[in-house]
Amino acid sequence: MGLLEDLSQRVSAAFAAEGLAAELGQVRLADRPDLAQFQCNGALAAAKAQGVNPRELATRLAQRLENDPLLARIAVAGPGFINLDVRDAELQSRLRMQLRSALLGAPQTAAGRLAMLDFGGPNVAKPMHVGHLRSSIIGDCLQRLFRANGWRVISDVHLGDWGLQMGQLISEVQIRGLAPVYFDARHEGPYPAVSPVSMDDLEALYPAAAAACKADPARLEAARLATAELQAGRPGYRALWQHFVRVSEEGLTREFSSLGVHFDEWKGESDADPLIGDMIADLKRRGLAVLSEGALVMAVAEPGDKKEIPPLLLLKSDGAVLYGTTDLATILARVSRQDPDLILYIVDQRQHVHFEQVFRAARKADLVRKAQLEHAGFGTMNGPDGKPFKTRAGGVMKLYELIAMAKDEALKRLAEAGLAADYGDDERAEIARKVGIAAIKFADLSNHRTTDYVFDLDRFMRFEGKTGPYLQYAAVRIQSILRKAATAELEEESAHVLDSVEERALMLQLLLLGEAMASAEERRAPNILCDYAFELAQRFSRVYAARHILAEEDHSVRVARLELARLTLAVLTKVLDLLGIEVPARM
RNA sequence: GUCGCCGUAGCUCAGUAGGAUAGAGCACGAGAUUCCUAAUCUCGGGGCCACAGGUUCGAAUCCUGUCGGCGACACCA
Secondary structure (H helix, E strand, C coil): CCHHHHHHHHHHHHHHHCCCCHHHHCEEECCCCCCCCEEECHHHHHHHHHCCCHHHHHHHHHHHHCCCCCEEEEEEECCCEEEEEECHHHHHHHHHHHHHCCCCCCCCCCCCCEEEEECCCCECCCCCEHHHHHHHHHHHHHHHHHHHCCCEEEEECCEECCCHHHHHHHHHHHHHCCCHHHHCCCCCCCCCCCCCCCHHHHHHHHHHHHHHHHHCHHHHHHHHHHHHHHHHCCHHHHHHHHHHHHHHHHHHHHHHHHHCCCCCECCEHHHHHHHHHHHHHHHHHCCCEEEECCEEEECCCCCCCCCCCCCEEEECCCCCECHHHHHHHHHHHHHHHCCCCEEEECCEHHHHHHHHHHHHHHHHCCCCCCCEEEECCECCEECCCCCECCCCCCCCCEHHHHHHHHHHHHHHHHHHCCCCCCCCHHHHHHHHHHHHHHHHHHHHHCCCCCCCEECCHHHHCCCCCCCHHHHHHHHHHHHHHHHHCCHHHHHCCCCCCCCCHHHHHHHHHHCCHHHHHHHHHHCCCHHHHHHHHHHHHHHHHHHHHHCCCCCCCCHHHHHHHHHHHHHHHHHHHHHHHHCCCCCCCCC
16 A cells, blocks of 8 residues: 555544545645645545534544554644654655565556557558657556556557558559559469568658649549558559558567567557458448448437537548548457457547547447547647747658667767766667667656647757656666675665655655556556656755765664665666666666 | 637746645756765745636636637548
């Protein structure tokens, strides 16, 4: 049980004993750390409801807590706040238990429930740019967090491989005459095993095709036709498409692994295709899918809607499917194969209405069983002008360019600090990689998930202050201390109770890991973990500056501080791991 | 037009199941290293929480309106 939870239970019991609602006993961190460690505001609400004096009520409640062995101090303050401090010895013994437990205080919220996380969502033929950072990094953080909290997790990259852009590419290849055999209707037998296009080709073809379709309605029509024919199963198109997908996957795998982002499944929109025929027939039979303006749609409006929710389009008038169709069929596939408790989509906030449509359709058609469907949207990454981020040259910055820049910056920093010389090239490069990635991830994750934010290159290249490298640096310093400490002392337990303000502040923060993880999961909010980690590193740095560890002469004090250092390292490393950040041995 | 999100320090952002003196990082100013990595630490200035009403003992937080920004609104994803 987490410390806040424990305190809340105790205070709740006091409320109950006064005949009041136990929920009012919720304890939280004090707003005024100078006055107390924790506080409960429930007496104010209770007094209001009962029409009694809040201070008197708070005083009665406080009296009931006076003999609690966990508490060092109970005080009534202000209009009726109940302020609480925990005994130092209690803090320390709880910390010891936390260090011994493999979970380090991770809350087991899930009890083995299964969550499927859908994120990444890169498109075939489109290289990943900085805009793909958010989905990948947030999704990866959430899958790490959910696993740590006891969920079974299946993550799926859900490749964009079945929509109009495939038709755009196919028709572009046809017009350029790059691979005529795939367009020869009389061709029989197998198609070439080697792709006619490379990743570089695709990167050039796609923007050209998209631009052409935008400018010329006839080109767009050709792309639509090609899309429909691909989906209908035209062999040459399928073969060509297969090459696009394979070539793209190679590039994408490289990008994701350089970010340290892992997926359990590499499925895509197209994997839902085999289910679509039966699904649509079934929806028609049940009268859920009807023709409207030549398209097959499913109404999803509900009586209480403030806003008109348009029907979900299942089939266009030319018979092609849309991403709503594949999303719906994908739910069907996931539910029938894995029967998850939760399907969580980490996708751009702008697609919120789309998911509302799909989720409603899925529930209406009774496809979900026990699965909760949820869209965890994220805000757009904008440039300084408030519009989606572009490089100075006007193009979109590629992800690998951003990573390379961060690494170079980290290398430069190492050189400036004079640390580069004695490390060896490999280690130096590895440190620069970890530091650069940390800077990028932390800068992104520390923003609140749902709000748009301004992409500031300098911020991603910064290593001081509230940054990923600051956290790594704190961990590295601890590692360095532990390496230098006598091994025998690392095994010992000290009877000394640490009681300096800096150490107490650090211990309190360490004990709140579980609360931070639970809260981050509940709100699907990595920035909560970022704030927790930064606060933790900062409190350690204060201890580091104020309380020398290795030079401490009193053996039992030294050992107690070493224990605290070990626990800090364990917790910090854990949170960084949840954020997808690795800690180098030194930096 | 309808609906949704947002407006907090010079900049970038936290903080909303109502609570005490609204926070952080950067930038700016002043300090700290005979000692565990100065990618650090300490101190300081800096705010009509867009604006106007309302509810409340109490509002950045809840309600209404105004202004401003962004986004979504059926055959793209």
